[in-house]
Amino acid sequence: MDQFIKTEEQFELISKINDLKPVFRHRExxxxxxxxxxxxxxxxxxxxxxxTLTLPKEYGGQGLGLYEYILAQEAISEGSGATGLSIGWHNGIVLEYAENNHWEQDAADWLLKEIANGAIINSAATENNAGSPTRGALPRTTVIRDGKDLVINGEKTFTSASPVLDYIIVTCTNEIGIVEMIVVPKDSPGVSILETWDMLSMRGTASHTLILENVRVSGNHILKALPATKTEAKGWMLHIPACYLGIAAAARKYAVDFAASYIPTSLGKPIAETPNIKHIIGEMELELSIARHMLYGTVERYEQAEDKTTLQESLDITKIAVTNGAIKIVDLAMKIVGSRALSQSNPMHRYYLNVRAGLYNPPMEDMIKSKLASAAIDAAKKDEN
Structure with missing residues (x-):
């Protein structure tokens, strides 16, 4: 990872996180x-x-960009994947605002000041049995006007970091069918968290169900209305593959350390010196290097692009390729460690389970492949004409 650190500011940031990684790993x-x-x-x-990493400086934040954010997210996730993914949503949402300035100004002003004072935020968009928002599902959660207030009713699933959230950005359908993003303080009357998160993977994200029963908030809590067609490219969503790459890096480190120190009596030397294990380690190193070059290369192109919407395909492909690469790295690490990797006391079983959660974070692989296939078929048809 060191070769991707380019500035003194980035070095200092990652050094702070590296100091925390052993502590996170011990608690995991x-x-x-x-x-x-x-x-x-x-x-x-x-x-x-x-x-406050990505919070604009004018609001009291550090004002750092996508590259620093992704570096940090990989490093945190090497210590704890659940910690990395959970905090990633908060900083990513703030970074999206910093890039696009796309919230109602009054709402942005007070919410960002709250974040400067320590508030943690996340969004809540997915609903049980309603389908994924990334597939076009409209919220069944509703908002109606009542004088100067808004009254919200509904349920949201996958509310990551729910135990520590101060504000939740909820997608709601209003009286005329427009989808709005509304900031809901978690301590509002009618807000409750139903502890439904029992997944084997990423259990520590506490992505429980959010219940909203006649929740009343001020009318100035509307962040924005969502357009009928999405046009914003979300570079910050690369925190997802960065997280799973961090998990893979942790698995790789454990496996290499194990191979270098494990000396079977029958062998008389570390298993790392055998041709088969060397080959697997080399394959892991290659996969990790490819994934990092792809991830940080995409980040650099995104930051340099004048029209970031032109990078949407690159963002999608990078998520799929890096996540699949991370899964392959962990699987290779499992082969090195052997059957003991499945032990409850061995961290490898956690890496194995957690890295697979990346398959179910957006964007979904089937959607991306379908888009790519459609584009290829359309191009072939044009060539025939």
Missing amino acids: PELDQLGSFPFADFQDLKNIDYP
Whole structure:
């Protein structure tokens, strides 16, 4: 990872996170439990002011960009995947605002000041049995006007970091069928968290169900109305493959350390010196290098692009390729460690489970392949004419 650190500012940022990685790794077994969440990790990240990483400087933040954010997300996730993915949503949403300035100004002003003062945010868009928002599902969660207030009713699933959120950005359908993003303070009357998150993967994200029952908020809590067609390219969503790459890096480190130190009596030397294990390690190194070059190359092109919407295909492909590469790296690491990797006391079983959650974070692989296939078929038809 060091070769991708380009500035002194980036070096200092990653150094702070590297100091925390062993601590996160030591705590990570606690996140195998139902109802767990990395509270202490979040406090450590607050202590280094990480939740203001992408907050614009005019609001009291550090004002760093996509490259620093992705570097940091990979590093955090090498310590704890659940911690990395959970905090990633917060900083990513803030970065999207910093890039696009796409919120109502009054709402943005007060929410960003809250973040400067320590508030943690995430969005809640997915609904049970309604389909994914990335596939065009409209919210069944509703908002109606009542004088100067808004009244919200509905349920949202996959509300990551729910135990520590101060504000939740909820997608709602209003009286005339327009989808609006509304900021809901988690301590509002009628807001509750139903602890439904029992996944084997990424259990520590505490992505529980959000219940909204006649929740009343001020009319100035509307961040924006969503357009009928999405035009914004979301470079910040690369925090997803960065997270799974961090998990893969942790698995790779454990496997290489194990191979270099494990000396079977029958062999009389570390298994890392055998041709087969060397070959697997080399394959892991190649996969990790390819994934990092692709990820950070896409980040650089995104930051340099004048029209970022032209990078949407690159963002989609990078997520799929890097996530699949991360899964392959972990699978290779499992082969090196052997059957003991499935032990409850061995961190490899957690890496194996957690990295597979990347298959179900957006964008989905089937959607991207379908888009690519349609484009290829359309191009072939044009060539025939």
